[in-house]
Amino acid sequence: DVSEVRLVSIKSEAPELLQFDRSDESLTVYFPNALNSQTDYQLEIDYSVKKPAAGLYFTASTEAADPDLVWTQGEPETNRYWFPCFDHPHERQSTEVIITTQAGYSVLSNGKLLSKTDLEETEQVRFHWKQDASHVSYLVTLVVGKFEIVEELWKDTPVQYYVPPKRAEDVARTFGRTTEMIEFFSSKFGIEYPWEKYAQVVLYNFTSGGMENTSATSLHDGTLIDARAELDTSSDWLIAHELGHQWWGDLVTCKDWSHIWLNEGFASYCEVLWDEHHQGADERDYHLFQESGRARSGSALTQPIVDRRYEHPTRMFDVRAYPKGCWVVHMLRREVGDEDFFRCINRYGIEYSFNTAETDDLRKVFERLLGLSMERFFYDWTERPGHPELKIKTSYNNANSQVRIEVEQTQQWEPFHFPLKIEVRGKGEEKAVLDEFITDKQAVYFLNLPSAPQLVRVDPDYSLLAVIEEDKSRALWKTQLESAPSIVERIRAAEHLASSAASENLKLLKDALTNDPFYGVQIEIAKALGKTKVPEARDILIAAIDHPHPKTRNAVVGALTQFENDTTVIEALEKKLEAGDDSYNVVAKTISTLATVRQNAPLYKTIELLDRDSHRDVIRRAVLESLGYCHDQRALDLLLQWTGPDRYHASRRAAMDGIVRYIEENDMPVSQQKQIVTRFTEYLNSPSPLTRRSASAALGKIGEGARSSLDKLRQLANEDPDGWTRISAEAAVKQITEANDSRSEIKTLRDDIEKLRKQQEDLGKRVDEFDQP
16 A cells, blocks of 8 residues: 555565556556465565655644654554555554654654664764564554653563653653553453553644554643643543553454454553552443443444444544443453453453454454353444443332332334343342343343332443433432442432422432532532523532532533523632632633623633643633634634644634634624635645644534535545544535525525515405405
């Protein structure tokens, strides 16, 4: 596979020049004689490339604010833009990279650094990296830049951190648990970390959150955490995810993009495993709870995880591969038990080490080791879309001391097959447990229990990806909120009680918002209170605006967004903003919520906040988005300035979103949107994929006024080498087209109404004429 590569010559081992043909996407080499099977041959391709459109990025030429950096991003199939390769995950090879660069720059690549040679005459340095063990082409990496490098050891393996200048003090705070993670995963999988080193490099303007290049992970610039940002976030999840890929994705690689969940689902579950190990079951379950919502949305509702009908590989990197894939791994673990699960994972990892695998390979390992058929499990969860939607009704018959449990699958598709556990607790130590393998759409079960149920626990171990609707008494919901052992049970109780917005339920939620021991439950209670939109819930939220946990404070402030034009909320938020907060995120959320509730943003007061630096510019981004609520041309002028290439990429996107909001809030006529659309359309030509994505998204939101950008957007949707830009442009084309169609329909309807009005007038005149003597 090649793209935009200028081929000079091709030689065989002899050596002799060979004939070749070059198309837009591939290179075909012709040998004078047929090659013998099972015989080694050497092929040398002499080529050059200048300004590659993807794969290899020179950031100094893309954004004026960037430092001088060179970095690669090969997944799914863009390394072909800077070297000829078999650019598909089924082909593995060793690789070697020799780089000559200006003195003073560091170079990072896969494998081991064999040499570093000073070239004094030219004031250059030559680095020679070699990856001996095989890996796939998209994992080949090259990074050149000025970094501070911090190194430690895990056993005898170098563990390195490449960070921007003057950021070494943040390394311990951000990456301090990396060696513990390597030890944990090595032990958990029963396979020691398999590569010669592990490096992590932080890159400005990196186009992905992280990329698991073999032995050398690339990470976005927001990965580094300063002391204040530590209140709000941790990069442990991202570090665990990319480190997990060194086993699941690099050591064992999916054979085809239709099986990408074997890479991403497993790596996502490594986040869960680390949370469980490092912070306990509550953190694990809250992570799974958050992933559950995403796993039951979008493409997961209509397409299976293993989907061989993808238009472009990037299409496979969605909620099916990540959160749903994570949940499939979790359910597999729960179904077979920890001991057998990790035994099978170990065998899978060893059997397919330095090789490729597909979903059936994983299934067959489990079947062979456990003597079970896993066909139905993999059919339900990887070969069909959707998830179970359960309606569970619990009642008690005092006469015969029996609990009646009705289980119904209400989704439109055939039934899913899954184990379901329901635990019913009575007085004291009384307990009855339903542990059934569900195969039908409807079933009724009976449990003996001496006294009436005090607590009903559906899926108490949180083992099932499903929508669960329960029909049971308020008393049971109250007990569940106040004393259920698992955080997900308490969250479900909070959501149910808030749905009625009854005063007695809101009082229960008020107490739980203060007293529940886990911040995740508090967050979900705050969200549930906001959705009620009733004054009593508003007052509960305002009273909790200074909650001791920063993540809960952030959720409380965000929940107040539901109370637009409420003077009580506006006053509370203004007071909160004036008082400030230790948390970057709470300050940012207060700014954005205040603008939303007020439906306006005073220009000068808002601009003053632009000077506040924060992690990932979170405060500045909130200010820029809030300026969209201003009704002042100067706000628009300022936002346009902030879309320029000299600004941080996340702030540029926020400024574009602010402009879209400004257009909406000020009912800007289409004729006046031309300057904005022209500017955004120019950004579609940016060499930075992040800029092209942001501009595409903004044009799509503008809708009808962005009609002039359609040709360029269609070109990006069909031809852009960056898959995410294609997807963003395609979505924008759809939004603009639908907006135009809607306007046309409205115009047609107005014309029809006007036509009918005229017909009615004509008819009236004729009637009047008829009535005249």
